[in-house]
Amino acid sequence: DTGVSQDPRHKITKRGQNVTFRCDPISEHNRLYWYRQTLGQGPEFLTYFQNEAQLEKSRLLSDRFSAERPKGSFSTLEIQRTEQGDSAMYLCASSLESTGEDGYTFGSGTRLTVV
Amino acid sequence: GNSVTQMEGPVTLSEEAFLTINCTYTATGYPSLFWYVQYPGEGLQLLLKATKADDKGSNKGFEATYRKETTSFHLEKGSVQVSDSAVYFCALRTDSSYKLIFGSGTRLLVRP
Numbered sequence: 001d002t003g004v005s006q007d008p009r010h011k012i013t014k015r016g017q018n019v020t021f022r023c024d025p026i027s028e029h030n031r032l033y034w035y036r037q038t039l040g041q042g043p044e045f046l047t048y049f050q051n052e053a054q055l056e057k058s059r060l061l062s063d064r065f066s067a068e069r070p071k072g073s074f075s076t077l078e079i080q081r082t083e084q085g086d087s088a089m090y091l092c093a094s095s096l097e098s099t100g101e102d103g104y105t106f107g108s109g110t111r112l113t114v115v
Numbered sequence: 116g117n118s119v120t121q122m123e124g125p126v127t128l129s130e131e132a133f134l135t136i137n138c139t140y141t142a143t144g145y146p147s148l149f150w151y152v153q154y155p156g157e158g159l160q161l162l163l164k165a166t167k168a169d170d171k172g173s174n175k176g177f178e179a180t181y182r183k184e185t186t187s188f189h190l191e192k193g194s195v196q197v198s199d200s201a202v203y204f205c206a207l208r209t210d211s212s213y214k215l216i217f218g219s220g221t222r223l224l225v226r227p
Contacts, residue, residue, distance in 0.1 A: 042217030106158040
């Protein structure tokens, strides 16, 4: 197992374009989380899946953001009509329900730059 | 609401110096507390945790004690190394949610 993988590592896009990020969690982990981290700040929670069900969404997740986990394995995060304020590091993490107290395993993130 | 406050960085120390990074929290109920570390170019890694009052989490020479009376979870290490240079995040998870709430992070620079 190679941990949590995120793709791409970096994405530069023009304002108004749509972007999609992918996260592959640790294979046996049934929980998957998306966070956003801006420069000099700690990660902020965006959304959470248990298997394929999206159970919680932050108010930070505007209508332009959508996340899916169609088969309870990998997940995608799409941002439509990107804005400069969307520039950030997008982090994915996963955990196994029975070991939730051990915290999460994070991926290395996708850095989005909107120009 | 629930929140975590960390001391601002950067914290610059010489090798073998003693480290303290302060962390205080506001939360309802009895949260679990965590320290994560982020090395340059890498993802966040769990450093240590504590799940109830007076618990001490420890790992790689780092320690933190869950102090409910002062709502604190300060990170300490007796002798830092250059390889400890990283950004350290304090975080909590309440017992009613699965999400982590992070502080803003403290950058540690250790000079040889």
